[in-house]
Structures are given as C-alpha cells and as structure tokens.
Amino acid sequence: MPTIKDVALHAGVSRSTVSRVMNNHPYVDEEKRRAVRVAMTELGYIPNSSAQRLRGTETRTIAVLVSRIVNPFFSAIVDAMDEIAAAHSYRLILCNTRGSASQELHFLQLLRTKQVDGIILASIVNEWAIISPFTEYGPIVLCNEYPSHAEGVAIITIDQKQAMVDATTHLIEKGYKRIAYCNVHDERSQTLFDSALATDRYSGYVETMKKAELPIESSWRFIGHSVEDGKRILNEIMKCDDRPDAILTGSDEIASGLIAEAKKNNLRIPMDLAVVGFDNQPSASLLEPQLTTVHQPTLEMGKAAMLQMLADLKSDSRSNGTQLLDAPLLIRKST
Structure with missing residues (x-):
C-alpha cells in the first residue's frame, strides 16, 4: 500500500507539501499541487478518510x-x-x-x-x-x-547534566571518594537506555569525577529502573572486592530498593553507603533515612x-x- 512518503518521492516534493495538498492548504504552488494529485492517482494512494477532515476541525x-x-x-x-x-x-x-x-x-x-x-x-x-x-x-x-x-x-x-554535576559534587564535598553510578535502562533488553538524557546525566558524573581526580570503576556502574533493581544492585555492591562508599541512582525507585536491601544486610545508610536519588517522588521524604535526591519539577x-x-x-x-x-x-x- 503506497504511503505519503511514496507520493512525495513520485511527485518530487516534500511530505509536508503532500500533506498541505491533501488538506487543501491555500499556499501551495499550483504546479506542485498538480504533481501531487497525479502521483496520488498513478500510485493509487487513498488518503485515510479521517485524515481528510476540514482544516480547523478539532477532537479536543x-x-x-x-x-x-x-x-x-x-x-x-x-x-x-x-x-x-x-x-x-x-x-x-x-x-x-x-x-x-x-x-x-x-x-x-x-x-x-x-x-x-x-x-x-x-x-x-x-x-x-x-x-x-x-x-x-x-x-x-x-x-x-x-x-x-x-x-x-x-x-x-x-538540565540533566548539571543536575548530575550537582549531585556528584555534593558527594565529593561530603568526603565520599568511591562513587558508583546507576543508569536507567531499557526494560526489554536490560541494556543501557540509549537517550540524550541518559548520556547527559552520565557525562555530568564522569566530568565531575575526573575534575576531582577520583576513580571511575566499571564494576561500580549499574543499570536499573525499579525498586527490585535497587535491591539487586545492593547485593551486587556487597559482592564487590572494593565496595563503593556512595551511589548516584537514576530514580528514587532504585534508591528505595537500595536502602531497603541495605537494612536487610545490616548496611548503614549513609555511614557505609551514601545514596542519592533522582525525581523527588513523595516517598523520598518518607524513607528512613530520608533520601537526598534531585528534585524534578x-x-x-x-x-x-x-x-x-x-x-x-x-x-x-x-x-x-x-x-x-x-x-x-x-x-x-x-x-
């Protein structure tokens, strides 16, 4: 079945021009209008009837x-x-x-x-x-x-990058030196979520750590998005030969799981492990201890x-x- 892209290629115009012709937009060159209509006829393109509503009609x-x-x-x-x-x-x-x-x-x-x-x-x-x-x-x-x-x-x-710079700087100023990092991830593939947001956050962490001449260990980088992921990450931290003394997380859900699992393992927050969340969800101020977190407005x-x-x-x-x-x-x- 031909698409609007096929019509545009056949007529030698942009897809936006095809769309304007279909919607009877007044500001379209007549030659281009004819080319689009010829292409639609030759390709047998039938516009979706609902897409042909009069301009100005709203669904609200x-x-x-x-x-x-x-x-x-x-x-x-x-x-x-x-x-x-x-x-x-x-x-x-x-x-x-x-x-x-x-x-x-x-x-x-x-x-x-x-x-x-x-x-x-x-x-x-x-x-x-x-x-x-x-x-x-x-x-x-x-x-x-x-x-x-x-x-x-x-x-x-x-400003995702600046938010993570602020969080990392805070931990460094508090005296933490072995700072772990948790990325959000794609729930289906369990791999790092490929987004500008995730990239900006991580670059804020990396740049701040390098500026302070602190180590960035691959074994201190985790992935997750949920409370259960937070619990899993805490258990992974427990197995580290050289444990981090703080962790930056991608959400308060992850942080909540970390804190809950830390208590089960008799790990003291923040004395044994400092935890920073992200979002400032309502639960952040109800946790024990209350969660340091980036406030998302x-x-x-x-x-x-x-x-x-x-x-x-x-x-x-x-x-x-x-x-x-x-x-x-x-x-x-x-x-």
Whole structure:
C-alpha cells in the first residue's frame, strides 16, 4: 500500500507539501499541487478518510505517551497536564508504551489519522528520524525525555547534566571518594537506555569525577529502573572486592530498593553507603533515612508542556527550542 512518503518521492516534493495538498492548504504552488494529485492517482494512494477532515476541525483530545504509568514521576506529570487541559476544555488519552518501539508508533498513528489534535511525548523509544515525520500531522511536544537531533518541536525538561554535576559534587564535598553510578535502562533488553538524557546525566558524573581526580570503576556502574533493581544492585555492591562508599541512582525507585536491601544486610545508610536519588517522588521524604535526591519539577513540567501544546494548537507555526526548568538537589539524611 503506497504511503505519503511514496507520493512525495513520485511527485518530487516534500511530505509536508503532500500533506498541505491533501488538506487543501491555500499556499501551495499550483504546479506542485498538480504533481501531487497525479502521483496520488498513478500510485493509487487513498488518503485515510479521517485524515481528510476540514482544516480547523478539532477532537479536543491530546494523547500523552509514557513508558511506565506505574512510575510516580509519570503519573504526577500527567496529572498536572490534565489539570491544564481540563481548564481549556480538552481531554487526555493516556498511552502506556511499556518501552515498546512498535507500541509507540501505534500511538503516534492517532495523530496521523486525526483521532487526536496533538501528542505529548513524556518518554521516547524510537529514534527521532522515525518520529519526526509525524509532526506533519499535528503538533508534538517533548516533555522530560529528549532525543538527539530533535528539531522543529518544543522540549520541556531540566538540565540533566548539571543536575548530575550537582549531585556528584555534593558527594565529593561530603568526603565520599568511591562513587558508583546507576543508569536507567531499557526494560526489554536490560541494556543501557540509549537517550540524550541518559548520556547527559552520565557525562555530568564522569566530568565531575575526573575534575576531582577520583576513580571511575566499571564494576561500580549499574543499570536499573525499579525498586527490585535497587535491591539487586545492593547485593551486587556487597559482592564487590572494593565496595563503593556512595551511589548516584537514576530514580528514587532504585534508591528505595537500595536502602531497603541495605537494612536487610545490616548496611548503614549513609555511614557505609551514601545514596542519592533522582525525581523527588513523595516517598523520598518518607524513607528512613530520608533520601537526598534531585528534585524534578513534575508539576511545572507537566503544566508547561500542556500550555505549550495548547499554544501550538492555536498557531499556524510550531514552536521549537528547549525550556529548562530548575532541578535543585534536596539534601537529606541518606548522604
């Protein structure tokens, strides 16, 4: 079955031009318009009927894609988005990708078929080259995660690298020298998650350690995303010949698992092992000891992403660029 990309190649125009012709956009060169229509006829391309709605017709619906709705970080962001959406008479569709590239593409089709007016990506699985063509069908806003080389879209996030620099610096200033690091990972493959976010965080750790002339041991690098992963990592640390005296984690869930398992092994936090989380989930201040963690501004992030989406829906042009929100390190008892 021919696609819009096939039509564009056959007509010698861009996919956005084909999209404008299909939607009867007034600002299209007549020669290009004829070329597109000829290509559609010759290829037998039949546009999706729902995608041919009149310009200006709205569903008043926005899809939000997350990887793990059970993660309190995502549920807090979505709740903030919903508050703003409801105030403007929009509704949300929550799409849980479970870290699946094919599932993410399935949900992105909602935009192509005009079942939603826009999509907010709070997590990313596919490469941007695969996602970017969908921006032809409506606005896409990135919230939290940001792929490399993303262009033509607005990004709402924090300075991930600086956040990890601050966390690492704090541990060094407290006198810790053998500092381990935990990356978030792809739940399916159990390998390091390939994202600009993960790369920026790790580079913040590495640069700060090198500046302080402290060792970066491969045996002190772990992967995980959940409470159970945190428990596993603590047991791996216990087996190290030269144990780290502190660890930076990718989420409060991992940190919670570490602390719980440390207690079972009679390991004292922070005397035997200092632990730093990431997100500042509600549980962080309820742990014993209370968790030192990077505060992710979930409320502000969710609201900013939804306000950006509403602005894009009202405008003929799409916003782009990155909005960085403050993410301070909250120092508590685990360090």
